Amino acid sequence: MFQLHAVQRAAALPHRYIAPDSLDEAMDLLATHGAAARLIAGGTDLMLEIARGVRTGVDVLVDLSGLHGFDQITYDNGRVTIGPLVTHADVIESAPMLAAGLPLAQACLEVGSPPLRNRATVVGNIVTASPANDTISALVALAADVTIASARGERAVRIEDFIAGFRQTVLEPDEIVTSVSFDALDGPRADAIADRRGVFVKLGLRRAQAISVVHAAVVVDVAADGTTADLVVALGSVAATIVTVPEAADAARGRDLAEASADIVDAARRTATPIDDIRGSAEYRSHTVGVVVERAIAALANGTQAQRWPLRPPRLMVTMGGEHAPPPVRVTISEPADVITATVNGLSRSAAGASGKTLMDWLRDDLALTGTKEGCAEGECGACTVHLDGAAVFSCLVPAGRAAGASITTVEGIASPDGNLHPFQQAMVDTGGAQCGFCTPGFVVSAAALLDEVDEPTPSQIQIGLSGNLCRCTGYCSIIEAVSVAAAAASANEAPQEAP
Structure with a gap:
């Protein structure tokens, strides 16, 4: 053996x-x-x-x-509070988050794939405390606070202070993170501030299931005269912890954001102290951190920070009596x-x-x-x-x-009890999507959830929905076609029949 x-x-x-x-x-x-x-x-x-x-x-x-009630996101008096059981999928699905905390929503969408996001929590992401973890940078840029509880009492710390080092936090063995909170971007603000905007930009080696090569979360306060009142640039995967760039704020303050872009980028590159690893060399990271920050600044300056948010990103949730909990x-x-x-x-x-x-x-x-x-x-x-x-x-x-x-x-359990194949299973046969069979079961389970959630998924929704499944035979085109064929077949079967 x-x-x-x-x-x-x-x-x-x-x-x-x-x-x-x-x-x-x-x-x-x-x-x-x-x-x-x-x-x-x-x-x-x-x-x-x-x-x-x-x-x-x-x-x-x-x-x-x-635990009951710990999976809630609350929006109260301009403050966003995230419970310890809130998943990345919960954040993505929460429509108010797109205005209140867009960088966090964008970071959550970059984490893994739908099946991973259905389990992974935002609090778990920050407790792991990896500098590559996407949501930490977003929460740093949003100036989040972390509330910690134990039998000894409760305390609150800024997220920058919560992260003590590489994969280290200030949590004691008997403590639990009970919430993470921050001021909503669209909430009340000082009279001198006309607008608050934020964005998250990531570079990975593939479009899904990718650990960051570098990423950046940026939040800007825009003054009434259109100049920059304040700026927070948080960088990930370029140091032992998430780092901010105070020089960028100094360079931008009192200036038009687009005009200050080159100085902000230079400051970000000087702040980064990356290492060589399997995802990229230090030299490559030092260069691309500037590219990522430049794109973030351009989006914020143009007001296009939410432009690439997908329409109804699927979560892969199967309806169970109208309840998902x-x-x-x-x-x-x-x-x-x-x-x-x-x-x-x-x-x-x-x-x-x-x-x-x-x-x-x-x-x-x-x-x-x-x-x-x-x-x-x-x-x-x-x-x-x-x-x-x-x-x-x-x-x-x-x-x-x-x-x-x-x-x-x-x-x-995907096929019906009488033995009839699920529409996607039949479509996999008809389109040649079913190949070696090793990866096929996972595709079937994911696609069944996608089709239950979205009656007629767009090509983008199909790609997002199946992004957690790899095909070792590289037959993605047939599999994606099978989802569309199954959706069309289901729609035809459900269409009302004309009276004779």
């Missing part, structure tokens, strides 16, 4: 999984277990950190995803023999051995639903996509304990 190399063997997940009923219970768990416990909501970063051995010493996962998750898994029960493909299924596993492994190994494939086990390829409480997600990044009490649909 062959042996995997050490780098190919994923570390086991913690065998103890607890989903508390309340914030107080969660804080008590952290106070009891200290550094041995880790909070999880989306878990798209944490699951990989544990699997890669980057995050060690974790014995307990404390899942916050069942997942049910509360209240279960403790502490031993490998514990059994969890979920509704899988419309049937109640129970299986033991969920501890220390991902949802993908539980479905494949314990329920024998092998249509869900393991491609990358990193949320990059989409072969493991399933519907979890109506949302398309990457099951390789979900702890199996999250399945308790949930509704799950795998590729085996």
Whole structure:
């Protein structure tokens, strides 16, 4: 029997999984277990950190995803507040955010792909504290505050102070981030300020599922006479943490923004101290940071900062009785023999051995639903996509304990109970989109959600909807065609018939 190399063997997940009923219970768990416990909501970063051995010493996962009311975005008196369970998809879907916090919405749209954004939270992104994390720069430019709570009390810190270093924060082991808040761009402002605008611009190596080579978030305060009253430029992937460019504000203040562009760009390049890595050399980053900032300044100067926002970017949510919110998750898994029960493909299924596993492994190994494939086990390829409480997600990044009490649909449940293929499955056959079969299940699950959400998706919506799925046979044209064919077929079947 062959042996995997050490780098190919994923570390086991913690065998103890607890989903508390309340914030107080969660804080008590952290106070009891200290550094041995880790909070999880989306878990798209944490699951990989544990699997890669980057995050060690974790014995307990404390899942916050069942806490009521923590998945809300509120807009009150010009202040935007984001709860700890708000996902990137939630931000994108919130129409007021396009006026109140456009840079954050744009940054969220750049994170991964729809299945990843359905799980990944904004708070989780800042807690990971990577300088490449898109939303941190946006929140820095928006001058956000972070509220932190523990059994000892509550405190608030500026986001710049929250990030203590490369992948480091000021969070103590017993603390929880309970909200992130900032003043809305379209909210009340000083009499001397006529307008506040912001934008986020990113350079990646591909159009989706790309970690930033460099990115920038820029917010400008425009005075009544049209000159720049203040400017914040926040840069990502060019230093150990997100960095701001005070020299840019000095160069722009009192001047027309477009006129000051060259000086702002020069200041940004001087501030950047990038490294060489697999995504780009330091020299390349130093050059392209200027390109990114120049584009941001041009968009703000012209008032075109929202021009490229796509029409109704799909989220890949399946309608479940008109409700998308997942049910509360209240279960403790502490031993490998514990059994969890979920509704899988419309049937109640129970299986033991969920501890220390991902949802993908539980479905494949314990329920024998092998249509869900393991491609990358990193949320990059989409072969493991399933519907979890109506949302398309990457099951390789979900702890199996999250399945308790949930509704799950795998590729085996996409066809109708009578055996008729889903319109997209039939279209895949008709267009030649179904190829080797390894990646096909993930495409089927994603496309089924897309077609449920959008009756007649545009080419742009199809590309966004399927951006989390990779085809190893490179047959994207046929797959995209299959979505259009399926949509047309469904529309024809639903069209009212003329009376004879």
